[in-house]
Amino acid sequence: MKPALSIILFTTIAGAAQGMVVALALATLAGIAPATALAPMLWAATGMLLVALVASFFHLGHPLRAWRTVLMWRTSWMSREVIVLPAFIALVGGWALLATLAQRDAVAPHWLAGMAIVGAVLLWYCTAMIYACIRFIQEWAHPLTVVNYTTLGLASGFVTAGALAVMAGEPGFASDIAPWALAATALAWFTRALSLRRNARLKPKSTTQTATGIQAARVVQKSMGMTGGSFNTREFFHGASAHAMRMARTGFQVLAFALPILLLAWALLSGSALAWLLALGSQAAGLLAERWFFFAQARHPQNIYYQAVS
Amino acid sequence: MNNPVQPAPETLAKQLALVIDLNVCVGCHACVTSCKEWNTSGAAGPLTDLNAYGERPTGTFFNRVQTFEADSYPDTQTIHFPKSCLHCEDPPCVPVCPTGASYKRKSDGIVLVDYDKCIGCKYCSWACPYGAREFDEERKVMTKCTLCVDRIYDELLPPQDRKPACVKACPTGARLFGDVKDPDSEVSQAIRERGGYQLMPEWETQPANHYLPRQITLSTVPQAQPNFRLGDFLNGEPASGKHKPGSGAMEKDAR
Numbered sequence: 001m002k003p004a005l006s007i008i009l010f011t012t013i014a015g016a017a018q019g020m021v022v023a024l025a026l027a028t029l030a031g032i033a034p035a036t037a038l039a040p041m042l043w044a045a046t047g048m049l050l051v052a053l054v055a056s057f058f059h060l061g062h063p064l065r066a067w068r069t070v071l072m073w074r075t076s077w078m079s080r081e082v083i084v085l086p087a088f089i090a091l092v093g094g095w096a097l098l099a100t101l102a103q104r105d106a107v108a109p110h111w112l113a114g115m116a117i118v119g120a121v122l123l124w125y126c127t128a129m130i131y132a133c134i135r136f137i138q139e140w141a142h143p144l145t146v147v148n149y150t151t152l153g154l155a156s157g158f159v160t161a162g163a164l165a166v167m168a169g170e171p172g173f174a175s176d177i178a179p180w181a182l183a184a185t186a187l188a189w190f191t192r193a194l195s196l197r198r199n200a201r202l203k204p205k206s207t208t209q210t211a212t213g214i215q216a217a218r219v220v221q222k223s224m225g226m227t228g229g230s231f232n233t234r235e236f237f238h239g240a241s242a243h244a245m246r247m248a249r250t251g252f253q254v255l256a257f258a259l260p261i262l263l264l265a266w267a268l269l270s271g272s273a274l275a276w277l278l279a280l281g282s283q284a285a286g287l288l289a290e291r292w293f294f295f296a297q298a299r300h301p302q303n304i305y306y307q308a309v310s
Numbered sequence: 311m312n313n314p315v316q317p318a319p320e321t322l323a324k325q326l327a328l329v330i331d332l333n334v335c336v337g338c339h340a341c342v343t344s345c346k347e348w349n350t351s352g353a354a355g356p357l358t359d360l361n362a363y364g365e366r367p368t369g370t371f372f373n374r375v376q377t378f379e380a381d382s383y384p385d386t387q388t389i390h391f392p393k394s395c396l397h398c399e400d401p402p403c404v405p406v407c408p409t410g411a412s413y414k415r416k417s418d419g420i421v422l423v424d425y426d427k428c429i430g431c432k433y434c435s436w437a438c439p440y441g442a443r444e445f446d447e448e449r450k451v452m453t454k455c456t457l458c459v460d461r462i463y464d465e466l467l468p469p470q471d472r473k474p475a476c477v478k479a480c481p482t483g484a485r486l487f488g489d490v491k492d493p494d495s496e497v498s499q500a501i502r503e504r505g506g507y508q509l510m511p512e513w514e515t516q517p518a519n520h521y522l523p524r525q526i527t528l529s530t531v532p533q534a535q536p537n538f539r540l541g542d543f544l545n546g547e548p549a550s551g552k553h554k555p556g557s558g559a560m561e562k563d564a565r
Contacts, residue, residue, distance in 0.1 A: 001436070061430015061450025068409035068427055075405035078433055082408060133406070136439040136513045205512045206439065208378070212391055213507045213521050214332075216380035222388070225342070225374035228366040231444040235435060301510065302441025305376060305393060 001137075002238050003295035006058035011127060012156070012287045014052035014085070015149065017045045018120035019157015019184075020164075021092055023177060025113035025120075032176050037168035042096035044164055049089045077133055081126035088119040124150045131298075138202050139298045144195040151188040152256075156287055158184045159260060163280035166273040174276060178268040182261060185283070189257035192290070196249065199297060206301040221307040233306050238296040248293045256286025325399060325419035326457055327490045327518035328477070329497040329506055330392050333525055335484040337375055337390030344479030345373040345394070345455075353460040358448035370446045372455040373476055389524055392485070394476070395442040395455035396509060396517030397421050403434040403443065412452070418489075419518060420459055425451045439513050457487075490518055 024041060027033040034041070057063040069082040095112055128149035131140040158181035165174040208219040224233075240248070260279040267275035349372055350357040359369035373394040380387045397414075401421050404412050411427035412434050414420070423434075423443075428451040435443040435452060443454045458474035461467065471478065477485045488497035497520070500506060506520035 059431060061432075061445070062428065065409070065427070065429045068411075068429060069431075070408075072405075072408050072410050076408045076433075078406065078431065079408035130433070134437050135402070136510075137436070206510050210510050210512055211440075212378055212389070213509060213523065214378060214380050214389055215523070216387075218382055219378055219380045221376060222379050223377040225339070225376045225393075226368075226371070228361070228368045230368055230371065230374075231435070231447075232441045235432065235445070236441070300436070300441075301439040301513075305441050 001295045001298045001300055002235055003292045004059055006055050007295070008288060008291040009055040010052045010059075011149070012284075012291050013048050013055065014127070015124070015153030016156035016160050016284075016287075017048035017052065017092075018088070018123055019153040019155065020045045020048075020161045021116050021157070022120045022154060023158045023161040023180070025116040026180075027173070027177065028113040029110055032173065034165055034168070034170040034173035037165055037170040037173065039096055039099035040168055041161065041164050042092060042099055046089060046093045046096050049085070049092065053085060053089070077126055077129040081123065081130060084119070084123045084126050088123050091116055091119050120153075121150065124153055131294075136206070136301050137298045138204065139199045142195070142198065144191065144198065147191050148188070148195055151184065151191045152287060152290065155181070155184040155188040155256075155260075156283055159264070159276075159280050159283050162264075162267070163276040166276045171271060171273065174273075175268070175271055178264060181279075182264040182268065185257055185260050185264065189253065189261075192253075192257075204299060204301070206304060208304055208307075211301070211304040221305070223310045224306050224308060227309055230306075232302060236300045236303050236306070240296060245293070245296065248289055248296070252286045252289035252293055254286070255282050256290050257283075259283075260286070322399070322416060322419045323491060324417065324489050325397070325491045325518045326462070326488070327397055327419075327497060327520065328394070328457070328474070329486040329488075329490075329500050329520045329522060331484045331486070331500075331504075331522040332389055332391065333484075333522060334482040335375070335390040335392060335480075336482055337377055337388075338481065339375050340479040340481060341392055341476035341485060342371060342373050342375055344475045346371055348458060348461065348475035349456070352458075354453065354456050356449075357453065358446050360447055370444050370453055372444070372453065387524065387526075392476075393440070393442070394519075395421060395457075396440060396515075396519040397455075397457065399516035399518055400514065401438075402513070402515055403438045406433050406437040408433070419491075420457050421454070422456055422459065423452050423454060425449070425453075428452055439510055439515065440517075462487075490520070 020041065024033060024038065057066065060066060069079055072079040073083055095116060125146055128146040132142065132145040135141045158177055162174040162177055162181050209215065212219060260283045263275045263279035263282065266272055267279065346357060349355050357370040359367065361367050373392060376391045376393055378389045378391055380389055397420055401414055404414050404421065408431065409427050409429055411424045413422060415422060430445065430450040430452065432445055432452065435445060443452050446453045462472050462474065464472060473487050477487045486497050486500055488495040490497050490501065492498060500522060501520045504522045506522050508517045508520060
C-alpha cells in the first residue's frame with residue numbers, strides 16, 4: 001500500500017494523545033496526578049486530538065460530506081471510529097475544562113478518569129480494526145494489529161506525558177511515570193517485533209493463478225492494459241526499494257524503541273529533563289516511520305493484476 | 311480477522327453478471343473503449359482523463375483488458391484477460407463504506423456507488439481484492455463498473471441493445487450477460503457446461519462474474535512437419551520427418 005501522510009499523522013498523533021490521557025487517568029486513579037500541570041496537559045491532549053482530526057480530513061476527496069460517515073456504524077469500523085473520536089475529544093476537553101475551573105488541588109472524579117481510559121481503548125480498537133478487518137491484506141488481518149496500535153499509543157503517550165511534565169515544571173510527576181514510560185516502550189517493541197516476525201513469514205494466499213484462474217505452473221503478466229498508470233498503480237504501490245524498506249524497518253525500531261529506552265533509563269536515573277525531550281523527539285520520528293512501514297509493508301492482492309506495463 | 315458484526319450474505323433471487331470467455335477474447339480492447347465512451351457520457355460519468363495528450367496519460371476506466379502468458383515454450387499460451395467489477399455476492403467493499411455510498415442492489419445484485427454520498431476516503435478500494443474500483447481524481451469520488459445500469463433497463467433502446475456497452479462491443483462474443491441465478495439463462499448454462507469459474511476463490515467473496523477457461527483445440531491440419539528448415543525446403547530435400555516438403559505447386563523440379 002502507498003502510505004498516506006494524512007493517515008500517518010492522524011494515527012500517530014491521536015495515538016499519542018490517547019496514551020497521554022490514559023497516563024493522566026491512571027495517575028489520577030493512583031492519586032499521583034500532577035497538581036498544576038494536569039489541566040495544561042489535558043488541553044495539550046485535546047489539541048493533539050483536534051490536530052489529528054484535521055489531518056484525517058486531508059485524506060478525503062469531499063471533506064464537507066464527512067458528517068455522513070457516522071451513518072454506517074453497524075458494519076463499518078471507519079464509521080465507528082468517526083463516532084468514537086469526537087466523543088473522546090469531548091470527554092478529554094470536558095475533563096480539561098473541569099481541571100482548569102477546579103481548584104489547584106481538586107482531584108478529578110475517578111469515574112471521569114475511568115471513562116477516559118475506556119474511550120482511549122475503544123478508539124484504538126476502532127482505528128486498528130479499520131485495517132485488521134480487511135481479511136485479504138494478510139499483514140494487517142491479525143489481532144496483533146489491534147495490540148500494536150494500543151501499545152504504540154501507550155508508549156508514545158507516556159513519553160509525551162513525561163516530556164510535557166518536565167516542561168511544565170512537574171519533574172516529580174515525570175520521574176513517577178518514567179518506569180511506566182520505559183515499560184510501555186519495551187512492551188510496544190516486543191509486540192511490534194512479534195508482528196514483524198509474523199509478517200516476514202507470511203505466504204500470500206493469492207497468486208497469479210488464483211487471480212486469473214489460469215491453471216498452469218507458470219503464469220506471468222505481459223500487459224496490465226494501460227501504459228500511463230492508473231489509480232491501481234498509484235494507490236497500492238509504495239515505490240520504495242527493498243533497501244529503503246529494510247532501512248525503515250531498522251530505523252523505526254532504533255528511533256521509536258531502542259533510543260527512547262536508553263534515554264528513559266537516563267531520565268529515570270538522573271531526572272534529566274533533556275533526556276525526556278530527546279526521548280520524545282526520537283520516538284515521534286520513529287513512530288512516524290513505523291506507521292509509514294505499517295502501510296508500505298501491506299501487500300494488496302490487487303497488485304497481482306498490475307505487474308507488467310507491456 | 312472477520313468482522314463479527316457483519317451480517318451473513320443474503321442470497322438474492324436475481325444476480326446480473328458477466329461471463330467472460332477467455333477462449334475467444336482476442337485482446338482488442340473494444341470493450342474498454344466502448345465502456346469508457348458509454349459511461350463517460352452517461353449517468354456514471356464523466357470518467358476523467360488526466361494528461362491525456364502528455365507523456366503519461368491516465369484516467370478512470372471501469373474495464374481493463376490485460377494479457378497473461380501461461381506455461382513455457384513450446385506450450386506457451388497468450389491469454390487476454392478482461393477485468394472489471396465482479397459484482398460479488400458477498401462484496402467486501404460494501405460493509406466497510408462509512409457513508410453507505412457503496413451498496414449492492416437487492417433487485418438485481420449490481421454493486422454501485424452513490425456519487426453524491428461518497429466522501430472519497432478510498433477505503434472501499436482497499437477492501438476490494440480485485441482492484442476493481444478506480445478513484446476519479448477530478449471528481450474525487452470512487453467509481454466502478456455499473457453493469458451499464460443506465461442502459462440495460464432503458465426501454466427507449468431496442469431490446470437487443472439493453473446490454474452493457476462492453477458486451478455489445480465485443481467482436482468475438484467473448485462477453486455474455488445475464489442472470490446467474492436463473493438456471494436456464496445463457497450465462498448459467500455457459501458456466502455449467504464450460505467450467506465457468508470465479509477469481510480468487512480463497513477470499514470467499516463469491517464473485518457473480520465468471521470466466522470460461524481457455525480450451526486448447528487441437529489442429530485438424532496434419533501435424534507431420536517436424537524440424538522444418540527453410541534451406542531443406544528450398545533444396546527440395548526431405549526434412550527429417552515423413553513429409554516431403556514442397557510437394558505442392560512450389561516444387562523445385564517443376565520450374
